[in-house]
Amino acid sequence: MPDVSLEAFLRMRDDIVAEYDETASRVDELRDAGKERTATFRQLLAQKMALSSMLDRYKRYGLL
Numbered sequence: 001m002p003d004v005s006l007e008a009f010l011r012m013r014d015d016i017v018a019e020y021d022e023t024a025s026r027v028d029e030l031r032d033a034g035k036e037r038t039a040t041f042r043q044l045l046a047q048k049m050a051l052s053s054m055l056d057r058y059k060r061y062g063l064l
Contacts, residue, residue, distance in 0.1 A: 020051040
C-alpha cells in the first residue's frame with residue numbers, strides 16, 4: 001500500500017509543477033499583452049500564487 005501512496009504523490013507533484021508552469025506562462029502572456037486588469041489575469045495570478053505556495057512547501061520538506 002505505501003508504494004501506491006508514493007506513486008500517487010509523485011503524480012500529484014508532477015501535475016502541480018506542470019500546472020504551475022502552464023499558469024505562469026499564461027500570466028506572462030497576458031502581462032505582455034497589457035491585460036493586467038482583466039479578471040482572467042487576476043484569476044490566473046491567484047492560481048499561480050497558490051501553486052507556488054504548494055511548491056515552496058514541497059521544497060521546504062525536500063520533496064521537490
